[in-house]
Amino acid sequence: MKVLGIDPGYAIVGWGVVNYIGNRFSPVGFGAVCTHKDTPFEQRLIEIYDGVREVCETYQPEALAIEKLFYQHNQTTVIGVAEARGVILLAAAQCGIPIFEYTPMQVKQSVTGYGKAVKKQIQEMTRILLHLETVPKPDDTADALAMAVTHCHCSRSQIMGTRPR
Numbered sequence: 001m002k003v004l005g006i007d008p009g010y011a012i013v014g015w016g017v018v019n020y021i022g023n024r025f026s027p028v029g030f031g032a033v034c035t036h037k038d039t040p041f042e043q044r045l046i047e048i049y050d051g052v053r054e055v056c057e058t059y060q061p062e063a064l065a066i067e068k069l070f071y072q073h074n075q076t077t078v079i080g081v082a083e084a085r086g087v088i089l090l091a092a093a094q095c096g097i098p099i100f101e102y103t104p105m106q107v108k109q110s111v112t113g114y115g116k117a118v119k120k121q122i123q124e125m126t127r128i129l130l131h132l133e134t135v136p137k138p139d140d141t142a143d144a145l146a147m148a149v150t151h152c153h154c155s156r157s158q159i160m161g162t163r164p165r
Helices: 041-059 075-094 104-112 119-129 139-159
Strands: 002-007 012-021 024-034 063-067 099-102
Touching: 002 041, 002 139, 012 041, 012 139, 024 041, 024 139, 041 075, 063 075, 063 139, 075 099, 099 104, 099 139, 104 119, 104 139, 119 139
Parallel strands: 002 063, 063 099
Antiparallel strands: 002 012, 012 024
16 A cells, blocks of 8 residues: 655655555655745745645655644644645545544554654654664654555454554
8 A cells, every 4th residue: 555644734745755655654745845934924825735735746656645634733824734734635635635633642652652752762662663874854754654554454454444543
């Protein structure tokens, strides 16, 4: 199974494509779609859409895994991220890629086995699972790879008739 993980944002959209065969992970490609803070917001959304669409067309994943959006503190930020997330979902849908959403706790549990793991623990475990020499940068890219790993674990659980943790 080939999965595209996305860490949504409007300054940086991390992405990572992972193959999951048997019980083994291998990274296929990863990076980030970056927009400049001085670019008008609507143009940034176009850049995000185009970048994600290009990744989808290049790697042709079988699924897209993305973080569920939740409101924490900054209302302005969450609205911008929601708008960016919308164009990401549109790009994937137009490419015919099924979309799956996971909470931060699901990612922590799936990747590290501990639902309260900190960011560095998740990134290091992702690096180990994918046999990478270093944690990918920017952090958004490492987070996207963790999202892809989460979908692989959760979809395997569903196939095997068990529930994800």
